[in-house]
Amino acid sequence: xxxxDDVLAALAKLQSExxxxxxxxxxxxxxNLDRANISRYLNSLYKEGRVxxxxxRPVIYSISCTVKNQKTQEDEFDSNSFDKxxxxxxSLQVPIQQGKAAMLYPPHGLHTxxxxxxxxxxxxFAEVMYKFAIESGVIESIAPFVRFNCAxxxxxxxxxxxxxxxxxxGAYTGAxxxxxxxxxxxxxxxxxxxxxxxxxxxxxxxxxxxIDQGSFRPLGDxxxxxxxxxxxxxxxxxxxxxxxxxxxxxxxxMTITLPSLKERTIEERYYLLEQFIRGESVRLEKSIxxxxxxxxxxxxxxxxxxxxxxxxxxxxxxxxxxxxxKANGKNFILIEQSDLHQRVKKGLMSLQDHRNEINKxxxxxxxxxxxxxxxxxxxxxMVKEEDNIRGDYFYDxxxxxxxxxxxxxxxxxxxNDILNIDIDRYFKKYIRDLPREYRKDExxxxxxxxxxxxxxxxxxxxxxxxxxxYDEKVYFGLALHLQGSLERIKQGNKxxxxxxxxxxxxxxxxxxxxxxxxxxxxxxxxxxVPLDEIGYLTMFIATRDCEGENKQVGKVxxxxxxxxxxxxxxxxxxxxxLIGESYxxxxxxxxxMRAEEMYELARSKVVEMNSGKGVLLLVDMGSxxxxxxxxxxxxxxxxxxxDMTSTxxxxxxxxxxxxxxxxxxxxxxxxxISRSGIQIKKISSEMKGNVIITACFTGEGxxxxxxxxxxxxxxxxxxxxxxxxxxLDKQEFAEKVEVFKVEYNIVAIVGTVNINTDDIPFIPAPDxxxxxxxxxxxxxxxxxxDFVRISKSMNSQIEDIDGIGLVALVREAVSQIEERIExxxxxxxxVGIVIHxxxxxxxxxxxxxxxxxxxLNEYRDIHSKExxxxxxxxRDLELAYNININDNELAFIxxxxxxxxxxx
Numbered sequence: 001x002x003x004x005d006d007v008l009a010a011l012a013k014l015q016s017e018x019x020x021x022x023x024x025x026x027x028x029x030x031x032n033l034d035r036a037n038i039s040r041y042l043n044s045l046y047k048e049g050r051v052x053x054x055x056x057r058p059v060i061y062s063i064s065c066t067v068k069n070q071k072t073q074e075d076e077f078d079s080n081s082f083d084k085x086x087x088x089x090x091s092l093q094v095p096i097q098q099g100k101a102a103m104l105y106p107p108h109g110l111h112t113x114x115x116x117x118x119x120x121x122x123x124x125f126a127e128v129m130y131k132f133a134i135e136s137g138v139i140e141s142i143a144p145f146v147r148f149n150c151a152x153x154x155x156x157x158x159x160x161x162x163x164x165x166x167x168x169x170g171a172y173t174g175a176x177x178x179x180x181x182x183x184x185x186x187x188x189x190x191x192x193x194x195x196x197x198x199x200x201x202x203x204x205x206x207x208x209x210x211i212d213q214g215s216f217r218p219l220g221d222x223x224x225x226x227x228x229x230x231x232x233x234x235x236x237x238x239x240x241x242x243x244x245x246x247x248x249x250x251x252x253x254m255t256i257t258l259p260s261l262k263e264r265t266i267e268e269r270y271y272l273l274e275q276f277i278r279g280e281s282v283r284l285e286k287s288i289x290x291x292x293x294x295x296x297x298x299x300x301x302x303x304x305x306x307x308x309x310x311x312x313x314x315x316x317x318x319x320x321x322x323x324x325x326k327a328n329g330k331n332f333i334l335i336e337q338s339d340l341h342q343r344v345k346k347g348l349m350s351l352q353d354h355r356n357e358i359n360k361x362x363x364x365x366x367x368x369x370x371x372x373x374x375x376x377x378x379x380x381x382m383v384k385e386e387d388n389i390r391g392d393y394f395y396d397x398x399x400x401x402x403x404x405x406x407x408x409x410x411x412x413x414x415x416n417d418i419l420n421i422d423i424d425r426y427f428k429k430y431i432r433d434l435p436r437e438y439r440k441d442e443x444x445x446x447x448x449x450x451x452x453x454x455x456x457x458x459x460x461x462x463x464x465x466x467x468x469x470y471d472e473k474v475y476f477g478l479a480l481h482l483q484g485s486l487e488r489i490k491q492g493n494k495x496x497x498x499x500x501x502x503x504x505x506x507x508x509x510x511x512x513x514x515x516x517x518x519x520x521x522x523x524x525x526x527x528x529v530p531l532d533e534i535g536y537l538t539m540f541i542a543t544r545d546c547e548g549e550n551k552q553v554g555k556v557x558x559x560x561x562x563x564x565x566x567x568x569x570x571x572x573x574x575x576x577x578l579i580g581e582s583y584x585x586x587x588x589x590x591x592x593m594r595a596e597e598m599y600e601l602a603r604s605k606v607v608e609m610n611s612g613k614g615v616l617l618l619v620d621m622g623s624x625x626x627x628x629x630x631x632x633x634x635x636x637x638x639x640x641x642x643d644m645t646s647t648x649x650x651x652x653x654x655x656x657x658x659x660x661x662x663x664x665x666x667x668x669x670x671x672x673i674s675r676s677g678i679q680i681k682k683i684s685s686e687m688k689g690n691v692i693i694t695a696c697f698t699g700e701g702x703x704x705x706x707x708x709x710x711x712x713x714x715x716x717x718x719x720x721x722x723x724x725x726x727x728l729d730k731q732e733f734a735e736k737v738e739v740f741k742v743e744y745n746i747v748a749i750v751g752t753v754n755i756n757t758d759d760i761p762f763i764p765a766p767d768x769x770x771x772x773x774x775x776x777x778x779x780x781x782x783x784x785x786d787f788v789r790i791s792k793s794m795n796s797q798i799e800d801i802d803g804i805g806l807v808a809l810v811r812e813a814v815s816q817i818e819e820r821i822e823x824x825x826x827x828x829x830x831v832g833i834v835i836h837x838x839x840x841x842x843x844x845x846x847x848x849x850x851x852x853x854x855x856l857n858e859y860r861d862i863h864s865k866e867x868x869x870x871x872x873x874x875r876d877l878e879l880a881y882n883i884n885i886n887d888n889e890l891a892f893i894x895x896x897x898x899x900x901x902x903x904x
Contacts, residue, residue, distance in 0.1 A: 007031070007041040008050060012063050021060035047282055081131045086271045091264045095256045099125065102254040103133040103231075111211060111251065113196070114235040116258035119306030122235035123147070123194055125258060129233060130190045143189035146182050146230075154198035158219065161203050164193075166218035166226070181218060183210065186230035196234040197243040204244060207232070211251045261306040266299050266357050269310070273298055276311050277371040280318040287372040288318065289334045293348055293626070295369060296358055297340055301347030313344055334368070337626055342633040349595035349623045447483045447705075454524055455479045458517040462541045465513055470543070478540045480696065480765075482521075483705070485536070489527050500535040507542040514538040554611025556657040556666055558584045560650055561602055561627070562620045565590055575650040578868055584654040585609060595623040603631050606639060614638030614663040616653055616670070618645040640667045648872075649673050655820055664734075688808075690720040690784050691744035692777065693737070695727045695751030706750055706765055713774055716781040720747060727751065747780050783827050787811065790834060798842045801881075809877055810837045816873035821866055823901035833896055837877070844883045853891035860887060866894045 010031050014022050024042055028035040042061050045051040054060045082088065082096045102110040112129070114122045130145045153160035161167075166181030183191055193199075199207070210216040215227045232252075240249050261269065273295070281288045294317070303309050320339040324330065337345060351358065362369075455478050459470050488495055504511050514537040518529035529537075562568040568586035576582045587605060589598045606615045614637060617628050621643060628641030640663055642649065649670045656666045692710060696703040703724035710722050721744070727733045737760070740746060748761045750768060761780065767773035787807060794803030814833055818825055825833070843850065853859065860867055870893055874885055885893075 004041055004045060007038065008045055008063075011042075011045075011051065011061060015062055021054065021062040023058040023060055025058065027061075044282075047285065081128050081135060085125075085128060086275070087264060087268045090268055091259045095125070095258055098254060098256045099129045100132060102256075103129050103138055104136060108229055109133065109138065109231045110254040111232040112234070112254040112256060113240065113249075113252045114233065114256050114258060115240070116235075116237065117260045117306055118237055119308030119310075120258045120260055121307050122258060123192065125256070126190070126192045126233040126235065130192075133190070133231075139189055144186050145189055146186040146191045147194065148182050148191065149194045150198040151195040154195075157200040157202065160198075160200070161206065162219045164203065165206055165216050166221075168218050168221040168224075170220065178218075181226075183216065183230060184226055184228055187228040188230070190231045190233055193232065193234045195236060197236045197238040197240075199244075208251045261303050261310065266354060267361055269299055270361055272307060272310060273314065274371065276314040277318070280315065281371055284322065284333070286333055287370050288321070289332055290369045290371060291334065291336045292362065292365070292367045292369060294335050294337050294340055296351060296362070297337065297344050297347035299347065299358065299361075300350040300354055301344045304343070313341055316341060317344070338629055342630060345626055345630045345633070346596075346599070348626050349599055351623060352595060447479045450524065451482050451486070452479050454521060455482060457520060458537075458541075461516065461520075462510070462513050466509070466541075474540060474543050478537075481536065481540070484696065485533055486521075486525060486527070489529070489533070495530050495532045495536075500532055503535045503538050507538050510542040511535075511538045513541055517541070554613055555660060556613045556663050557606070557609035557611065557615035558618065558650070558653045558657050558666075559602070559605055559609060559615055560584060560586045560618045560645065561589060561598070561624050562586075562645070563589050563591060563622070563624075567620070571645075571647050571650055574647055575654055578651055578865055579654045579658065580865060581658060583658055584650055589624070598624070599627060599630070602627050603635065606631050606637055607635055610635075610637045614640070616657070616663060616666055617641040618650055618653060618670075619643050620645060638663055640664075642667065642670050646673075651872075659819060659822070688743065688745040690747050690781060691740060692720055692722045692747050693740070693749045693751075694722060694724045695733070695749055696724075703751065706768060709768060710750070710774075710777070714781070715778045716785075719785065720781055745784055747784060748777060750777075786827070786831060787834070790831065794838050798838065801842060801845070803838070806838055806841065807834060809880055810834050810841075813837070813873050813877055817870055817897055818901075820869040820873055821897065823897065825897065825901045829896070829900040833893070836896070837893070840885070840889060841877065841881055841883060844885070844889075845881060850886075850889045851892075853888045856888060856891055859891055859895075863894055863898065866898060867891075870894050870897065 007027070011022055011027060014027060014030050024035055024039045027042070028038045031038065042051060042053070046053050046061070051061050051063060053062075082100060085092055085096065087093075088096055099112075102112045114125060116122050127145065130139075130143075133139045134141050134143065148163065150160060153163055162179065162181070164181050164183055166184060167179045169177050206216055210228075211232070214229065215225045217225055234252070236243075240255075277288055277290065298310075298314070303313070317335050317339045318333075321333050321335045324339070325333045337348075452475075455475055459475060459478070462468065463470060485495060511534070514534045517537050518534050521527070521529050560568045560572050562571070566588055568588050572584045572586040575584050585605070587598070587601055602617070606617075609615050617624075617631075617639060619625055619627065619641060625641060625643045628639045631637065632639040652673055653666055653670050656669060661669075694703040694706040694710070696706075703726070707722045707724050711717055714720065723740070725733060725736055737746065737749075746760050748763055750763045750773070751765060761776075763773045763776065767776075791804045791807040794801075794807055796803070798806070811834060814825065814830055814837075817823075840850070867887070867890060871885070871890060874890075874893075878884060
């Protein structure tokens with residue numbers, strides 16, 4: 001019987017003897033089993049409604065009143081165990097008939113050999129055979145079921161024989177007393193010998209002697225004969241003829257072959273999945289929601305190790321969804337494609353071959369399916385109960401980590417950062433983007449000279465011990481970092497390193513040097529460096545001046561994939577001609593091509609195109625939409641995918657990629673176009689103040705020091721607000737910048753790391769210390785003041801139009817023109833274009849007509865690309881004011897831009 005049944009039976013018996021409820025400790029002692037396991041079994045029985053429990057300590061368990069007064073669901077299940085196995089009327093129909101016959105054959109059943117691949121459920125099938133024998137009255141209800149895996153002792157044939165047949169004292173070295181074998185313990189019941197192909201010829205001979213005579217001699221015993229009546233059920237993944245003696249195989253009259261998961265129907269796999277998911281739902285006591293495409297992937301993927309692997313993959317997906325639910329404070333547990341293992345994701349590519357079966361199975365089920373522990377059905381899945389219980393640890397580990405972080409007083413957002421952030425990746429980017437020049441005389445302007453001297457001492461020590469030379473940027477980065485850390489330590493603020501143990505193991509040699517460095521810091525500054533800070537010191541010391549780190553990272557690749565013989569190629573030809581460079585690439589997918597073939601082509605193409613910054617996939621529909629996640633997981637290359645692609649999206653992606661934008665920026669921009677075409681910008685009627693953002697990893701330390709320098713040295717410091725931010729999490733930083741954009745005009749970002757924020761100039765911190773950084777900032781602030789005056793002027797001169805909002809939209813349009821045409825327009829010319837466009841829009845709104853452009857057709861032919869890109873840049877203005885800027889007016893703007901700018 002299942003462990004749960006054993007525990008339930010023992011609870012009933014002990015409760016009857018005590019005439020009261022039973023604690024887990026009582027039952028553990030009674031059954032001689034581990035208390036923790038007994039507690040899990042009892043809680044599982046409680047969830048199924050088969051036992052009751054009291055509050056308080058200790059918790060007292062008792063048989064449920066429902067169970068006492070009527071047959072339980074499990075009893076109904078037991079009445080016909082074979083008929084509850086998934087596939088009873090399909091792929092398992094013949095094996096089940098054979099299993100029943102083997103147990104019912106008089107007088108004591110037939111010895112049986114079960115064949116099948118790893119994970120098909122051989123051991124569970126053997127247990128169901130045993131259970132059926134009890135139900136049929138062939139063996140008593142207390143008859144034993146003894147399980148033994150021959151592989152456990154395959155390297156020691158004598159010990160293996162001793163385990164099965166028993167051993168007489170002195171039979172071999174270490175046999176210090178007589179020991180009863182498992183075959184004797186199985187007397188009156190069943191012995192299940194798993195992986196029987198690992199039996200030695202000698203053990204096989206002893207076993208067929210028992211089969212012939214019903215008796216055997218323990219190992220080393222020449223006098224005593226042991227008589228037993230035990231039915232043998234054996235299992236193997238191998239061909240019996242290749243490893244077993246013919247004399248043995250002739251004595252096993254019943255051979256049952258269990259089908260692999262591939263040989264079972266999609267409908268059977270669905271019922272297996274249904275049971276596994278509901279099992280996870282029972283553990284969590286919450287419904288689990290499944291994205292339909294994710295479920296289809298599970299139904300169709302190539303599952304390498306059959307049912308056992310299927311369950312493991314389900315548990316992994318549930319664990320990821322559970323972490324997302326907990327860490328992000330979601331209201332429900334939803335499993336999506338992103339939660340699936342790479343091999344599972346590939347299943348969706350086989351949809352074309354099985355569409356009719358899938359439609360028939362999932363018809364009218366909606367896009368999201370719900371699996372609830374409240375709808376639990378009793379089906380055998382051919383997976384052992386012990387495997388189910390072991391799955392609890394998935395959630396225990398996640399819960400423990402979350403609870404530990406909460407106990408430390410961290411907020412939900414911080415916890416999410418710690419659980420998901422890749423510290424190594426951010427650290428490497430931090431080091432890579434720092435300036436190469438050391439400039440000690442300048443860095444001491446913001447970092448105390450004693451800190452700079454300490455950094456030199458630490459890196460000299462590291463260089464000597466590791467025989468490693470350090471790049472100048474490591475000096476600069478460590479100095480800035482140490483400045484902030486010392487301030488935090490002195491103020492009593494906690495320093496936390498979420499990957500401390502990983503760093504300590506991965507860089508053990510550097511960690512020891514970091515401990516020495518910590519001692520140097522302790523002595524020099526009279527503090528005690530915490531262990532987490534030593535982790536950060538280790539990361540700096542472990543940094544190598546590899547050429548690969550310092551190489552200029554390339555541009556994002558853009559790949560268009562579409563169904564049809566030339567759809568993608570045609571779209572890319574148009575886009576590349578407008579971009580002005582054959583940059584975007586394409587793959588056409590004929591309707592006759594299988595998704596698997598296209599995936600292999602796409603993966604190879606992505607690997608070929610990747611230059612370090614990832615690849616954007618632009619696709620139309622179907623299985624192509626899942627290629628991004630699958631390729632990223634398989635190759636490690638950053639890949640994002642956008643479906644329902646248009647020519648406009650391809651142009652936008654190609655243009656921004658050529659301009660050096662990163663993958664996230666390009667993806668976000670294209671998504672905005674994809675969702676709602678060209679976005680209509682909200683017109684603000686408020687005058688925005690100027691702001692400069694200073695940035696470092698903590699938002700303190702060097703960011704605050706740079707703020708102080710700007711506050712004291714900018715000529716226009718009274719016209720700008722300075723805000724320090726942290727940049728450890730780029731996504732969070734970008735979100736904060738977007739919020740500030742609503743309230744302020746962001747003049748520039750100043751920091752140690754260039755985070756490449758759209759449309760906002762960046763100034764490296766060293767340029768503020770030694771360079772033209774301060775001068776550039778002052779110039780930009782002056783330019784912003786010019787546009788403030790223009791906004792006020794337009795607000796007073798133009799009737800019925802908000803001049804402030806108009807100038808803001810016009811400026812953004814001019815910036816888009818610069819970016820799309822790849823030109824730089826001087827401030828004076830930009831002011832002229834802004835004023836021209838403001839009055840042009842007023843004239844068009846009031847029904848006025850503009851001048852005709854001389855030789856318009858000839859000029860348009862020469863500058864066709866510029867016409868299209870300028871028109872695209874002005875689209876927001878047209879939508880906002882419901883106007884149309886015709887080609888004559890467009891020509892004047894194109895001429896102003898092209899004749900008064902320089903290429904970039």
